[in-house]
Amino acid sequence: MRRMRLLAVVVCLAVSMGLTGCWDGVEIQQRAIVLMMGIDPGDTPDHVQVTLQLAKPRRLSIPPSGGSSGGGGQGSPVIAVSEQGRGVGEALHKIQLDLNRRLFFGHLQAVVIHRQLAERGIFTLLNPLVQTRIVSRNLWVFVSEPSTRAFLEKSPELDVIPAMYLADLFRNRIWVNRPYDATIGGFHQRLATPGIEPYALLITGIDSKLSAPQIDGLAVFSGDRLAGVLTGPQFTGWLMLENQFPKSRLALPCPEDPGRQFVIDVKSVHSRLRVRNLSGARPYVDVDVRMRGSVEGGACVPVELQSGLDSLKRQVERQTQGMVTRAIQWTQSPLHTDVLGIGREVYRYQAAEWRGEAWWRRTFERLDVRVQVDARLDFMQTYDRIQMVYPRGDGAR
Known part of the structure; x- marks a missing residue:
């Protein structure tokens, strides 16, 4: 009996030694939490400008100061960083080199793509996110007529976290019976389904009083290219x-x-x-x-x-x-x-x-x-x- 117990203990120890655990985990203090991503045309036709809205963990519980609405303000709970590259992957690599923390996309709420880029096709823009296993398939997809950087750098007056304001505004503006259709997962699912085309929510401007994006219509696609809008x-x-x-x-x-x-x-x-x-x-x-x-x-x-x-x-x-x-x-x-x-x-x-x-x-x-x-x-x-x-x-x- 003792030999059997000893053998069982040895087997358990041998198996546990082979478990890798969180070998690639990153401590929360070493993460730069990405809340929202905006993609605009770059200075040259073959470049794009990627803007990330990053959380300031120490200020998330503190409302923005009434005198400053900018995302980089002292009282804001977020900061916007931006870089250009020949693709989204290269721009993200440049942003990573500028930060002392590892970019973490597990809390990414939305990706906003400029209309001019959406007309060319968004497969190559979304691929770096789709291939990242940490990004949720429920990530909201928006198409913006104004510059995405313009409102990623602002903090809405009604929410201390702009990315959450955008996601909540979408949920409240539309009676969502099928919310998955407006996400990155729903976009790919519609592409693969016969007889239906994908769409994204359309941002038409920025409310000057609320410092928040205005959602007013649909961006309609044919394949992965923007065909037009429904307003x-x-x-x-x-x-x-x-x-x-x-x-x-x-x-x-x-x-x-x-x-x-x-x-x-x-x-x-x-x-x-x-x-x-x-x-x-x-x-x-x-x-x-x-x-x-x-x-x-x-x-x-x-x-x-x-x-x-x-x-x-x-x-x-x-x-x-x-x-x-x-x-x-x-x-x-x-x-x-x-x-x-x-x-x-x-x-x-x-x-x-x-x-x-x-x-x-x-x-x-x-x-x-x-x-x-x-x-x-x-x-x-x-x-x-x-x-x-x-x-x-x-x-x-």
Whole structure:
């Protein structure tokens, strides 16, 4: 018995000696924690400028000073460092040489790519991150129209960590049912899926009051190259088609007076689309949209009458139909890219009709669009003034 126990102890010791443990681990005090990365065009066509937003661990619990909004300010919890190189890898190597700590990408929240670079293709820009095993596949991907360095060097007024502000703004701005689609992992997954193209969130500017990026639309890709953007009504239509419209208010023009508006408090939007008559001469996409919410008529309905309320309901259905139709038509032309995943529905549910990606690109651009909207609305505070009627003999006071 003793010999067996001794043999077991010897075996355990021998096995434990072969374990490597954290042989390549780096102490937290020796890490430069990267929170966000921005990639801009360099001074020459073959160069890029990479800006990293690094955390100052000792200041993360201290809010930025009210007098300084710069990322390198004394009271800021982050600092921005930037270098240029012939690629992202070379620029990161130069940044590493300037630091006394090892770059650590385990807490990277977002990568922001300038629109000019996205139009050339982003495979080579994202490869250094994809090949780094420590980077999360849930990393948010953004395309920026202004310089990415401009807001990586700023600290938003509402959050001490700008990278977290950007990620939280994305989550709050859009009703995210499929958040993975807007990440680096979702980007690659969409590229590999037949009948659908990837997208990223679009940053259109910097809010001067909040010192924060403004997210207002989609950057739509064809392959890994930027094809164009969806903004305004087209972006709203995309949100409805993707069942990602947030629980929020939507302003629409009055039926009789487009100069005035009424407000819908949208509770839910559910859409379903199918492609019909694929083998015929005029294939079309059939879209059913169901909207639930409440309407505040205001000046649109001076007196609450059923005819006026019915007019508002029809206006909601017309406007919603127009936004959804324009979103599909805009992706057909001028974008020429199926970011809505209409082809994916054909590939999944009509596999016998699927004839490859090239066939679908031609078919997608000539699809007719038919949208039906069913708006079920509650009417609250829909009148602007109340007409009081008193019995004979009583006066209004």
